[in-house]
Every structure is written in C-alpha cells, then in structure tokens.
Amino acid sequence: MTDAPSSARRPTVLFVCVHNAGRSQMAAGYLRHLGGDRVRVRSAGSAPGAAVNPAAVAAMAEEGIDISTAIPQLLSTEAVQESDVVITMGCGDACPIFPGKRYEDWKLDDPAGQGLEAVRPIRDDIRARIEQLLAELLPA
Secondary structure, X not given: OOOOOOOOOOOEEEEEEOOOOOHHHHHHHHHHHHHXXXXXXXXXXXXXXXXXXXXXXXXXXXXXXOOXXXXXXXXXXXXXXXXXXXXXXXXXXXXXXXXXXXXXXXXOOOOOOOOHHHHHHHHHHHHHHHHHHHHHHOOO
C-alpha cells in the first residue's frame, strides 16, 4: 500500500467488479456524489454487463444519486495505470497489478439477481467504505 496521493492534484480511484453493473457503479456514484471535483472516478468490469443492475439504480435513487445513465465499461490496462487507487470487488485475478498503486479488495455481496431489499445493505456498506476512503484520500 502506498501513501495517499499528493493534495496538489486530484486522486483517481478506479472501482472494478466483474460486470461493472452493480457494486462498482454504486461505489463510483457515491464517490462522485460525496467527493465532488476533489477526486476523479472511474469504474470498469472484467466482463461488463449490458446495463447497470436496475436494483442498484433504484437503491442509489433512494439516496438521491442517479446512476441510470452509467454504461458498463471493459477494464483496461490503461485505466489501472492512470489510477492512484484501485478497488476490486470480486473480480479475482482479472485486475492487472502495477507497482506504486494502492489496491484494496472490498468483500461485498453481489447484487446481481437480487431485489431492492437485498441491495440496500450492500449500498449502505459501500457508502461507509466510500466515506472512509474519502477521509484517507482527502484529509481535512
């Protein structure tokens, strides 16, 4: 693990899950919402789905965050290279590793195929992790 990026520039955070349709999209939505222009946000998947999970969209809408227009993206080596922090969520060994990057693996249930009631606790867990991440990346 490396130190937090310099405050002279905005840190870039990449969220990666298999389909880039649930967990990583919710995390990206929260970081954009809570971090504003102080951080750059990317998300991708090792095997992107066709669309963002409707239950994830509904759960985030309850928080006032619209991820309905997000489009799952394929994980690229360049996306990892250009990021300061790479957070994986169940994508296993599909994520390339580069020296000098901060890597975290968040153990989160997969919202795929789940209803809104099951997705809410995942969403809430992600929010708590994003708040902690922001406190580390952008200390007061």
